Amino acid sequence: DAGVIQSPRHEVTEMGQEVTLRCKPISGHNSLFWYRQTMMRGLELLIYFNNNVPIDDSGMPEDRFSAKMPNASFSTLKIQPSEPRDSAVYFCASSPWDRANTEAFFGQGTRLTVV
Amino acid sequence: AQTVTQSQPEMSVQEAETVTLSCTYDTSESDYYLFWYKQPPSRQMILVIRQEAYKQQNATENRFSVNFQKAAKSFSLKISDSQLGDAAMYFCARRGGSEKLVFGKGTKLTVNP
Numbered sequence: 001d002a003g004v005i006q007s008p009r010h011e012v013t014e015m016g017q018e019v020t021l022r023c024k025p026i027s028g029h030n031s032l033f034w035y036r037q038t039m040m041r042g043l044e045l046l047i048y049f050n051n052n053v054p055i056d057d058s059g060m061p062e063d064r065f066s067a068k069m070p071n072a073s074f075s076t077l078k079i080q081p082s083e084p085r086d087s088a089v090y091f092c093a094s095s096p097w098d099r100a101n102t103e104a105f106f107g108q109g110t111r112l113t114v115v
Numbered sequence: 116a117q118t119v120t121q122s123q124p125e126m127s128v129q130e131a132e133t134v135t136l137s138c139t140y141d142t143s144e145s146d147y148y149l150f151w152y153k154q155p156p157s158r159q160m161i162l163v164i165r166q167e168a169y170k171q172q173n174a175t176e177n178r179f180s181v182n183f184q185k186a187a188k189s190f191s192l193k194i195s196d197s198q199l200g201d202a203a204m205y206f207c208a209r210r211g212g213s214e215k216l217v218f219g220k221g222t223k224l225t226v227n228p
Contacts (some may be wrong), residue, residue, distance in 0.1 A: 031214060035218075041220075042218060042219065042220035043206060043220075045216065045217060048214070048216075050214065055214070061203045093216075103152075104216050105158035108158065108159060
């Protein structure tokens, strides 16, 4: 398996623009997580899905952020409009649903820079 | 909020020596799982070791072992015979019945030759 695949690896955009980050989880994994990593706040859980359904989005910072999982093999995290304080590394991770003792497998992350 | 706390932002160790990274957590659940992840400069998140809370025996993976104190809600990572390749950020994480996987803020480990 190729692992969790995120695109793009790097994104530079201007303030006010819409940004879409993409994730393909490992086949057969039913849980999907989106994290944001910054120096100040560490790894923050933004939202997670089970069987394509959002279970907890309490970590989404504000309405500018939205996430979707239209099917088991694809998820997006959208920021509209983007702001400089959104600059961070965004990780997607997936995990089997029925084995809570199994770790989450991470993608390589997307480094987002908003100028 | 159920949190994970790593009180050491940075640690250093001499090559071939032993170092212990600390982690405490808060949970109201009786069934949960604990993890240590390593993040080298490549930023890839790599699982180092896992511990099931219902198991009393501390987990061990080669040079990596944990000291799990359930009553104290403590989960420290010991790295023996440190190698230059162990230099990285280390994150402690907890996952409970709610399936949420929550991380601490990390400890940056430097290995000195």
